[in-house]
Amino acid sequence: MTTQQPRFTYEALPMRVVFGAGSLAQLPQEARGLGLRRLLVLSTHGQRSLAENAATLLGDACAGIFAEARMHVPADIAAKALQAARDTGADGCVAIGGGSTIGLGKAIALKSGLPVVSVPTTYAGSEMTPIWGLTEGGRKQTGRDRSVLPRSVLYDPELTLSLPVDVSVTSGFNAIAHAVEALYAPDASPVISLMAEEGVRSLAAALPAVAAAPRDLDARTEALHGAWLCGSCLGATTMSLHHKLCHILGGTFDLPHAPTHTVLLPYVAAFNLPAAPDAERALRRALATDDVPEQLARVAAELGAPRSLAELGLTEHDLAEVIAQAQSRPYANPRPAPADALRTLLTDALHGTLAH
Known part of the structure; x- marks a missing residue:
């Protein structure tokens, strides 16, 4: 009997993680x-009170607060934050919040080399990756x-207890998308595949419980555990078509990041999984289903997530630009994505055909 022997490369990222209630x-x-003595605390305007809490904990080690983080990390905001770090003499940053704030911390690290301590309050997973993003000129x-990897990540489930249910759901599906693409990435490995499957399983179990009882600390802990695993998968593998499309939809059309991931994921899964049977089997186990795309769309809809890209503001007229950008610099993908296939995929997602 002859079997194909596995071949892979796995490189662990240098990350320190502190996990548990009260970790802040x-x-x-x-x-x-x-060795940090003056830290600039980063947040969005809406989470300034949380930044002030972190500043109080730091005491004299807090150099100041920059509470202007925004979705998709606009380049002008990143430049302003970097100048604030320089003006305050900061020797590091604390990024406390969701993907927008974590991303801002990465932008500062990229330009200055300043170390970052991340305290995520959503399930986006950016804190576990060396991936940075900046938006300029659409x-x-x-x-x-x-250099953008946080030096330390504090996962405190108590900080997610007040996260609104709608944000929790879409943020959780954003994390699931990381794991789905890690399962069929060209640089996947057995370690990452195990983490991806467990991450999806954890979030699939936790999100309905979070929606039913938002202040259930056990459910919140399970969701954050899943987000950590899914984020780790994204950090260790190559992004594919799903992330490419989401980056275009966010950067060019300013669609909200996590809801866009949530809406689009079932359609990219339906397109890619026939060419990735091992990934499909893992997701069937994790989601306890024989139809992965349908299950993803159904659960998201049942939990109140947006059902279509049209709900998020995309129009039929926009599809040509999305397709053109997707084909100009494509990401690695388990199967080719020609223009006609992309138009079908995006049209279905625009109208939410799977969610209905």
Whole structure:
């Protein structure tokens, strides 16, 4: 009997993770352990109170607060934050919040080399990746650089208890998308595939429980555990068609990041999984279903997520530009994505055919 022997390369990223309820209290200790004495605390305007809490914990080690993080990390905001870090004499940053704030911390690290401590409050997973993104002139540029990896990540489920259910659901599906693409990435490995399957399983179990009881700490802990695993998968593998399309839809059309991932994921899965049977089998196990795309669309809809790209503001007229950008610099994908196939996929997602 002859079997194909596996061949893969796995490279672990240098990450320190502190996980558990109440972990935010360890922020001063983590900063001292990294030799940081003046930290600029980053947040969105809406989460300034959380930034102030972090600043209080840091005491004299807080250099100031920059509460202007925005979705898709506009280049002008990143430049303003970098100048704030320089003006305050910061020797590091604390990024406390969701993907927008974590992304801003990465932009500062990319330009300055300043170390970042991340305290995620959603399930986006950006804190576990060396992937950075900047948006300028209607285009979102992304790249990989280990210099943007946070030096330490504090996962505190208590910080997610007040996360609105709608944000929790779409943020969770954003994380699931990371794992789905990791399963069919060209640089997948057995370690990452195991993490991806478990991450999807954890989030698929936790999100309905979170929706039913948003302040259930056990459910929140399980969801954050899944997000950590899914983010780790994204950090270790190559992005594919799903992420390419989401970057275009966010960077050019300013569609909201997590809802866009949520709406689009079932349609990209339906397109790619026939060419990725191992990934499909793993997702069937994780989701306890024989129809992965249908299950993803159904559960998202049942939990109140948007059902179509049209709901998010995309129009039929926009599809030509999305297709043109997707084909100009394509990401690795398990099967080719010609223009006609992309138009079918995007038209279905525009109208939410699977969700109905």
